[in-house]
Amino acid sequence: MSEFAKIEKKWQKKWSKDHVFEANPDSKKKFFLTVPYPYVNGSLHIGHGRTYTVGDLLARYKRMRGFNVLFPMASHMTGTPVQGMVDRIKAGDKMAIEQYKRDLRLYFKTEEEVDAQLMKFTDAWKTAAFFAKVIHQDFDALGYSIDWRRHFTTGDPIYNEFITWQYHKFMDKGYLKQGNYPLLYCPKDQNPVGEDDLLEGTSAKVKEFTAIKWPFEDGFLVAATLRPETIFGVTNMWIHPDKEYVWAEVDGEKWIVSKPACEKLRLQAKDVKTLESFSGSRIIGKTFRAIHDSHEIPILPAEFVDVNNATGVVYSVPGHAPFDYIALLDLQEDPSGLDKYGISPEAVRGIDIISMIDIKGYSEYPAKDAVEKRGINSQNEDEKLEDATQEIYKAEFYEGVMKDNCAQFSGRPIRDVKEEVIEWMKSINRVDVFYEPDQRPVVCKCGADVQVGVFAGQWFLDYESPGWKDKAWEALNEMDIVPELFRNLFESTFNWLTQRPCARKRGVGTKLPFDEEWIIESLSDSTIYMAFYTIAHHLTKNKIRPKQLIMNFFDYVFLGKGTAKKVVEESGISEELLKIMRDEFKYWYPNDQRHTAPSHISNHLSFAIFHHVAIFPKKDWIQCISLNEHMNMEGGKMSKSKGNTIPLVEIPDKYGADVFRTYVVSAAEPASIMDWRERDVPAVRNRLRQFSDIMRKYSKYTPEVPSKKAKRSEITKWALSRVNSIVRDCTEYLESFRIRDYAITAMHEMIRIVNHYQNRTEVPKEELESTMAYICDKWVRMLAPMIPHLCEEYWSKMGHEDYVSLAEWPRLDKALIDLAAERAHVVVESTISDIREILKLKRDKQHKTVHIYVAPSWMFEAMNSIRDADLPMIVGDIMKHLMSKDEFRKHGKEVKNIxxxxxxxxxxxxxxxxxxxxxxxxxxxxxxxxxxxxxxxEVHKAEDAKYDPQSKARFSLPGRVSLYLE
RNA sequence: GCGGAGGUUGCCAAGCCUGGUCAAAGGCGUAGGACUUAGGAUCCUAUUCAGUAGUGAUUCGCGAGUUCAAAUCUCGCCCUCCGCACCA
Known part of the structure; x- marks a missing residue:
């Protein structure tokens, strides 16, 4: 057990007993700080601790600055993770069980207890409740100053009512829509799959192909591509001669696609009827028609065609696609196998490669260049061909221009024209979309191959609804983002945010009120809940039932719509309570600061901003978002599966809460990833010990309130000045979220100052004691936000009856800041180091005395004069300035030296x-x-040095004494 | 691919926005010393190279440029890391 643990437990108990951090509206200025609630499907680790600790530090600091601070916490349990884990445990999934046991062992001593608890995980609520409880304990053990009365979980029925209200608001605004949406989908489970459901390909995404419908017979040959603009360079079609293709009726049209592709189309919300199945060879040798000018083009065989990829129909653009180029070349060189399809060698040889894209640095046929550059000889050299394809794709997309054989698109850059080509083909009914996962294989935990499914009737929030984004931008632009460098992440998110599904068909959560088959998913139900904190404790304390939480209730409490009287009638909640809640909301809102990790920017935080502007008036929008990066473990990424995490619950015993808190604010800037390095921990612990030692030694003395006039040693003046400078700096650091600078200054710099001061034997004992007591008073307050437990301990030892957590932030005694004393100290220190340097070089000789020569008075005046004149650092100007004054001119030559x-x-x-x-x-x-x-x-005046055997005195300058050692 | 962050003296990590006071904070590590002789406790000092006087030289991914002056500004190049949508 850590040596600090006893102290920590003691103060945590007292805080809780005295309800120190329970915040109620009062006459003070309020500060409402939130950190996103944790997801309670397992134990938290040290990485989570960073963010919560920073949040707590801010809360504590603001409290000491005189704000009425609300820092609440709740538990997140909606969505699929908790449910998923429970299902897997019930199904006897060994991996899931082992993972949970690992977590449970942190909280139970014996295997029997672990098993007993695991048995209780029969549903999501019981599981969540357990972890919510232990996380609460973990947070307490780290000294977080949370108002726990307001705790709730997102699975609570009263919370469901709140979310129902939220979605009614979206519906009213027209932001909630329904439509087709592609998702990764398991055909066997008949369900969309998320990362957790996948065995392989967990990072797979949906990739959208353009399906081009080439006219063929009485229907279409449908080829999927990522480069629809290349239709102008088509020379032939590739079909696998031995694989199965189908004629299918797709949404009323006749399509030819590969057999597997036909199955995929069914999943992609197409109405598909298979008409006829045949081998690819049947259509080889026939012709189809071009899109732009309807000329006839042959269908040729190719074994490189993969019928499992996209539609299994490939149109060939040999001028600009390396695969096509090499395949065509092969056929032209050896057309022997073609006669069985009725294709003459001459016909194949007669195919002219078409050049349709102009690009600097390449010949007419970029594909040819890329193939030859790599020395590719056959279509079997997959890797090289893939590489060549990437090169050409990239080069042509960014630098390519359509040649004049590209109809209305001629002369236009590829990157601009791509979408237009699609639009144009759409207008003449020649395109569709075809989805595929962007990687292979993607395998569901059930073992089935994952496909893309298009969900008809998927509910989504349309972030491009008229006016919504404008308001969100307004909120963002007026919001403080700290550190500011994260702002552009918000901006890019805002730019690409379009439609986003907000409901799924499984998991825990609130049913979509308009369509009860759907459950609002977990990122969409955690965006405005900060408002819920302002009333949650009233709802629980007064045992308000979910039924009473009608829409008008929330309208009244959160938006001030309607009257309390009316809500009383409908809800049965007393008017008094309604008014209390309305007032409490009005008091705390808006959320002054939301603190979390940057990984939430692209989803949660952006949604929080959007949802706030959608529902609340401007005055209630989030004011500030602050961020700190995540944490690594000994240089590597942390993950539970790797087993290189330290559970949050172990921290207090293993290290001590205050040690952890100090480490976590001082080891890296918020904006950079922090590395947890075990071997650095003792250093932090030692700092806290030193702090404790000093406090123990001096807390019993009374700090004399030092007046400016008091007579005291130079070094005391220096110490008092430094301490106050540090108070000033630390205040500034914390105000500007430079918490690392705060930590280092308030801890390391202070220790150095105190050590130095204590070493100065010239200070009379009483002066030292009262000065140290003064310093300790400032210091204990200054560190209280970071190491609250130790600070409470010494605060009480100082004889205070109250809590340092609620004490005033150290006051700045400006009058004690003595720049002259600080500068003088620098002179002494630099003098010492000069002497040391000489001693080092003259090691062979024994020295007894150092003679120090201080520059003549006029030089000080000269320096001050330059300072006062505030001149630019230009030699001529300074010279001129000094020479213009008689008192300096008479020292002409020496002036030049200065x-x-x-x-x-x-x-x-x-x-x-x-x-x-x-x-x-x-x-x-x-x-x-x-x-x-x-x-x-021996200190001498330079102008009349009594002893100067080597005439060193003449080298002295203000602040740069000259020396003679003997 | 799109977007973002970053490469600093043995390691970690500040500084860069607001050029000079930067051989470059702080921590770790290492070395020496003090306390002393029990401490993996504390304190002090040193830690690019050279130097028989407090100095000089060369450094901040690489290359060029702007400037009296660049770790800091501009341009090009190389390398690393992160997010990318239905997933919390």
Missing amino acids: VDRIAKENGLWDHSTTAKDEISMLRDSSNYISKELGLKV
Whole structure:
């Protein structure tokens, strides 16, 4: 058990007992912070901890800044994952059971208990409830300042009512639509499949081909392609001679496609009737007609045709497709097998390759170039051909221009014309769409090959509905995104967001009110729930039943529509309670800051913005989104299956909550991926120990409120100044979400300062103690957001009866910031390091004394004068400036030295204000210097140095003393 | 492919927006010292190279450019990582 664990448990108990983080509306300024609720189908790991910890740090900081902070949490359980796992457990799936057991062992000691708990996972709710409970405990154990009264799960009936209301709103706006939509689909299960359902090809997506309908006999030969613009270069059709093709009636037309393709068309919401089945050879030798000019084109045999890919019908563009080029070449060279199809060798040899795309750096036939470049000799060299195809596709798409044999598209760039060609063919009924998975194989867990299914009647949200995007853009443009660099991810998401299914036919969730076969899917039911937090605790406490949550209830509470009286009649909820809820919503909303990981930008966060603008008035839109990246484990990606994760539940005991919190805010900037490195953890722990040691030592003293006039050592002035500078900096860091800078400054920099200060023996004991007590008071407040447990402990040791969690953020005592003292300190330190450097080089000689020569007064005046003049760093100007003044001109030659030095150093350096200050400060510090170096220290004025055997005094400059060692 | 992020001194990681004060914060590691002799605790110092005086030289993926001045700005190139839709 970690050494901090006892302290942590103690304060967690107290916080909970005193309801410290339960926030209710009051007269203070409010701050409503949310972090997305966790998905409760398993235990969380250390990576989740980063985001929640940052969220908690922000909440705690804001609280100390005097805000009434609401930081709530709920549990997400809708969708397929929980249900899926339960189903698999019930079905006896060994992998699923083992995975759950692994999670359960974290919470139970014996295998019996684990098994007993597993037995209880008979439905999604019981499973979710268990993990919701343990995650709550885990969060508490990390010191998160959450108001748990407002907890709910997305499977709760009252939450379903809320989502029902949300979708009624979308329906009213006309944003909710129904239509055809392609999805990966398992023909055996007769269900759409998601990543979790797949055995192989988990990253597969739906790829859309253009199916071109080439006129043939009384119907069409249907060829699927990604390059519809190449229809102008067609020279022939490729059909596999030995495979089965069909004549089918498809939506009332006669199509020829391969047999497997015909099956696929059925899944793709086509009305398909197979008329006749035949071998490919039957149509080889016949001709079909071109799209653009109806000339007759031959059908030739090709064994490279894969009837399982797309339609199994391939139109050939040898000028621009390497596969076609090499296949045609093969036939022309050896036409011997063709006579059985009634094709004469002359006919094949007579086929002219058509060049239809002009592209720089290639000949008339780019396909030929690419094939020859790779030395490809046969159509069997798949890999090389694939590579050549990629090259040509890319080059032609970006740089190609249609030649003048391309009808109305002549002279146009390919990239512009592609869509237009499709549109044109659509207008003359020559195209359709054909879907395929973008990779093979894709296999369902049931073992079946996955196909693309087009769902008729799929419900989706149409993000391109008139006006919706405009409003969302408005919200985004006015929203703070921190770090700002993530904004463009939102922008690109907004740009490509079109239609998106929002319901499926399985899983846990809210039934779509208009079509109860459908269940609202889990990304679509978690977008405006921040509003639900504002009233959730009232609903549970007052045992409001789902039935009472009628649409008018939400209209009233969230939108202020209608009257409480009317809602009372319909819902039976008391007017008083209604008003309380309405007021509470009004108080907390909008959500001031939503904090999460950037991976949610492309879906959840964008939806949250869209859904807010759809439902709420502008004043209730999300104000700010902040983000931190995910976490890696020892340089590698973390994943449960790899087993390289650390469960959240183990953190407090293994490391300590405060250690973890410190690590997680200080190891990387929010915008970069953090690496968890076990061997760095002890360093963090040691810092906290040092902090504890110092606190333990000085918390018993009374901090004297130091007035500016108080007489004190130079080094005390320095320490007081530094501490206040740090308070100022840390405040700024936290305000601008630079939490790492905050952590490093408030922890490392402070420790360094305190150590240095304690080492300065010249400070009288009482002065040191009261100064240290003053510093500790600032310090304990400053670190409270990051390491709240330790800070509570020492806060109470300081004699406070209240909580540091609720204390005031350290006040900045501006008057104690003493730049002169800080600069002087820099001079001393740089003097020491200069002396060290000399000692290092003169190691052979024993030195006893160091003579320090401080520059003459007029030089300080000269430096100050340059500073005050705020001149650009141009030698001539500075020279002119100084020489214009008599008091400096008389030192002409030396003035030049100063200016040369300034030029060399590219600016002014730190120095004391006057020679007198510098001397007195160095004399004050001479004990310290002496102790550091083991030398006797003598400080001289340069202009009348009593002792200067090597006449070093003349080299001195303000802040750059000259030295003589003997 | 589309979109995005990034390559910094042994490792991790700041700095880059707002050029100079940057041989470049901080941590880890390593070395020396202090405390001392129990500590994998703490403190100090050092850690590109050269140098018998506080200095100089060469560095921030590669190459070029702008500038009095570039890790920082511009252009080109190489490499790595991430998201891409129905999936939380």
